[in-house]
Amino acid sequence: MSDYVIQAEGLTKRYGDTTAVNGITFHAARGEIFGLLGPNGAGKTTTILMLLGLTEITAGTVRVLGHDPRREPLTIKQQLGYLPDSVGFYNHLSARDNLAYTARLLGIAPEHRRERIHEALERVQLTHVLDKRVSTFSHGMRQRLGLAEIIMKRARIAILDEPTTGLDPQATEDFLELIRTLKADGVAVLLSSHLLDHMQRVCDRVALFQQGDIALMGSVAELARKVLGDGFEVEVEVAGENLRECLAGVEGVSSVESSAPERYRLRANRDVRADAARAAVQAGGALRRLSIREPSLDAIYNHHFQRPAVKEASSHAT
Amino acid sequence: MQREGSPWRGLAAVTLKELADHLSSARMRVLEWLVVLTAAAALYGALQGIRQTTSSDPFVFLRLFTSSQAPLPSFASILGFLIPLIAIGLGFDAINGEYSRRTMSRVLSQPIYRDALLLGKFIAGLATLAISLVCLWLLLIGLGLLLLGVPPSGEEVARSLVFLVIALAYAGVWLAVAMLFSTIFKSAATSALVSLGLWLFLALLWPMLAPALANVIAPPDLMSVLSGQPSLHTLHWQQILERISPTQLFGEAVVVILSPMTRTLGPVFLHQLEGLVMGAPLPLMESLSIVWPQVVGLIAGCILLFAIAYVVFQRQEVRA
Numbered sequence: 001m002s003d004y005v006i007q008a009e010g011l012t013k014r015y016g017d018t019t020a021v022n023g024i025t026f027h028a029a030r031g032e033i034f035g036l037l038g039p040n041g042a043g044k045t046t047t048i049l050m051l052l053g054l055t056e057i058t059a060g061t062v063r064v065l066g067h068d069p070r071r072e073p074l075t076i077k078q079q080l081g082y083l084p085d086s087v088g089f090y091n092h093l094s095a096r097d098n099l100a101y102t103a104r105l106l107g108i109a110p111e112h113r114r115e116r117i118h119e120a121l122e123r124v125q126l127t128h129v130l131d132k133r134v135s136t137f138s139h140g141m142r143q144r145l146g147l148a149e150i151i152m153k154r155a156r157i158a159i160l161d162e163p164t165t166g167l168d169p170q171a172t173e174d175f176l177e178l179i180r181t182l183k184a185d186g187v188a189v190l191l192s193s194h195l196l197d198h199m200q201r202v203c204d205r206v207a208l209f210q211q212g213d214i215a216l217m218g219s220v221a222e223l224a225r226k227v228l229g230d231g232f233e234v235e236v237e238v239a240g241e242n243l244r245e246c247l248a249g250v251e252g253v254s255s256v257e258s259s260a261p262e263r264y265r266l267r268a269n270r271d272v273r274a275d276a277a278r279a280a281v282q283a284g285g286a287l288r289r290l291s292i293r294e295p296s297l298d299a300i301y302n303h304h305f306q307r308p309a310v311k312e313a314s315s316h317a318t
Numbered sequence: 319m320q321r322e323g324s325p326w327r328g329l330a331a332v333t334l335k336e337l338a339d340h341l342s343s344a345r346m347r348v349l350e351w352l353v354v355l356t357a358a359a360a361l362y363g364a365l366q367g368i369r370q371t372t373s374s375d376p377f378v379f380l381r382l383f384t385s386s387q388a389p390l391p392s393f394a395s396i397l398g399f400l401i402p403l404i405a406i407g408l409g410f411d412a413i414n415g416e417y418s419r420r421t422m423s424r425v426l427s428q429p430i431y432r433d434a435l436l437l438g439k440f441i442a443g444l445a446t447l448a449i450s451l452v453c454l455w456l457l458l459i460g461l462g463l464l465l466l467g468v469p470p471s472g473e474e475v476a477r478s479l480v481f482l483v484i485a486l487a488y489a490g491v492w493l494a495v496a497m498l499f500s501t502i503f504k505s506a507a508t509s510a511l512v513s514l515g516l517w518l519f520l521a522l523l524w525p526m527l528a529p530a531l532a533n534v535i536a537p538p539d540l541m542s543v544l545s546g547q548p549s550l551h552t553l554h555w556q557q558i559l560e561r562i563s564p565t566q567l568f569g570e571a572v573v574v575i576l577s578p579m580t581r582t583l584g585p586v587f588l589h590q591l592e593g594l595v596m597g598a599p600l601p602l603m604e605s606l607s608i609v610w611p612q613v614v615g616l617i618a619g620c621i622l623l624f625a626i627a628y629v630v631f632q633r634q635e636v637r638a
Binding site: 045049052054055070071072073074075077078080081082083084086087088089090091092101102104105106107146149 | 320321322323327328331332334335339419420421423424425426427428429430431635636637
């Protein structure tokens with residue numbers, strides 16, 4: 001078996017004439033957090049459902065842990081945890097009973113159930129509401145309970161669909177931390193979201209979905225280079241003469257703007273802080289401040305999704 | 319493409335969970351009380367009648383089921399009316415309830431096939447109905463023992479047990495109807511309304527419509543119009559149409575099983591009366607052979623409806 005736990009080649013889903021997912025190819029490795037990013041209706045959830053074998057695949061091949069979800073869905077689902085967006089539980093049952101039902105469906109031996117449930121709830125810090133009905137739970141607690149189910153399952157792949165949507169900042173922080181602990185356990189995490197800053201904080205690689213296609217794929221830094229070109233913005237505050245030319249001469253810098261007296265903004269294709277500082281000091285400047293704004297997924301996303309719109313508008317005009 | 323793994327996997331877990339849900343639900347408690355109270359009223363009426371009239375009846379216990387004292391209908395016909403209500407109450411949100419609670423995709427992402435979920439829910443519903451019916455049957459027999467003071471004969475017990483089985487098949491039909499609608503319609507309110515509507519239509523309106531339709535399909539010939547008798551052809555059609563309704567099938571089966579004197583359903587011909595001792599009861603096996611088509615019809619309807627629900631459910635996209 002290869003290192004990749006999910007391999008999708010030319011995955012396609014059509015509903016009648018409309019194509020929801022159009023021949024996408026991607027791989028996700030063990031211990032990797034892979035982000036599916038894109039606007040609503042771009043095909044993220046459909047892709048997830050095809051991996052789970054919950055919807056028919058029109059064309060293409062998928063291998064999840066080396067199995068075909070069309071032929072062996074049970075083998076896959078035994079080792080794969082899925083947290084649907086705004087997950088539901090049986091409200092009249094307690095947290096423990098909800099997980100116990102899943103445990104029975106999973107075929108966990110009765111003598112291990114109690115301990116596995118407790119262990120999982122401990123990890124998501126829900127032991128204090130073990131026997132409370134789920135109807136009293138907040139949205140954040142439900143999401144954590146969903147994650148507890150995946151932990152109890154000891155899944156090798158976790159697919160989380162919009163898990164942080166609608167969570168408050170503290171709950172989001174806790175949740176992202178839980179996702180990182182999953183990664184530390186060697187679980188491959190497939191995370192779908194449109195909340196860019198959350199994705200940027202946890203994802204190793206992202207795939208940008210656009211109308212059923214993967215428009216871009218790679219780490220955030222790679223995407224920045226591809227989309228924004230010179231994505232790094234370095235601000236230098238330095239007093240001295242003729243510094244502008246000097247800073248422009250640093251390798252990798254494409255433009256220098258002077259936003260205020262003694263303040264320069266450099267655009268570069270890499271982190272040029274060290275070189276810029278050296279150049280400024282060598283030119284006799286008094287360096288006061290040096291800061292960098294790393295390329296954000298936000299900027300990449302906006303940049304990418306604005307361009308086609310502009311193109312479309314211009315093509316309409318002609 | 320052949321899928322691997324057993325479709326029965328998880329069936330026991332689903333069934334037990336659903337059964338526990340049904341038995342502890344407030345909905346079930348309300349329905350149970352409704353049945354117990356109406357049945358008690360019917361039983362009271364029947365007991366009044368039995369005490370006054372038939373002290374020498376060999377099937378006095380079966381009278382508990384069938385005799386009615388105006389304005390109350392008999393116990394058996396009350397069950398015929400209320401069983402669909404309980405079955406619909408148990409099944410109308412079986413599938414769409416999972417969607418609206420957003421538990422469907424979570425449950426189906428566990429290593430089970432959809433087969434197990436649907437069948438588990440059906441078996442749990444049927445088991446709940448069976449438990450309720452057996453309880454009701456025991457209550458009735460117990461009360462009969464106390465109030466009549468005579469033990470039931472072996473044949474009476476056998477006949478009332480057959481009645482129980484027929485009632486269960488009848489309940490199964492309505493459970494399958496409710497589950498089918500809960501699969502087709504996304505909202506539980508819609509599926510409940512449609513199931514109840516169909517029940518009212520088949521139980522109340524259809525018996526009135528069937529004769530009219532039969533008259534249209536097979537108009538009575540001149541002979542019968544002149545003699546004022548319905549023609550055989552029309553009657554035949556009327557019976558066929560009436561038997562579309564499971565309520566009719568249940569009613570016919572119950573009459574034959576619980577009233578051993580019943581020899582035939584529908585028109586009686588003179589040649590069938592040859593050598594007949596009026597009022598002599600039929601043995602159980604003979605009664606059974608009369609109602610065999612009705613019972614098979616109920617069971618077949620139940621399986622057919624379940625199969626349709628199964629196909630619809632398999633083709634559904636699970637997104638919630």
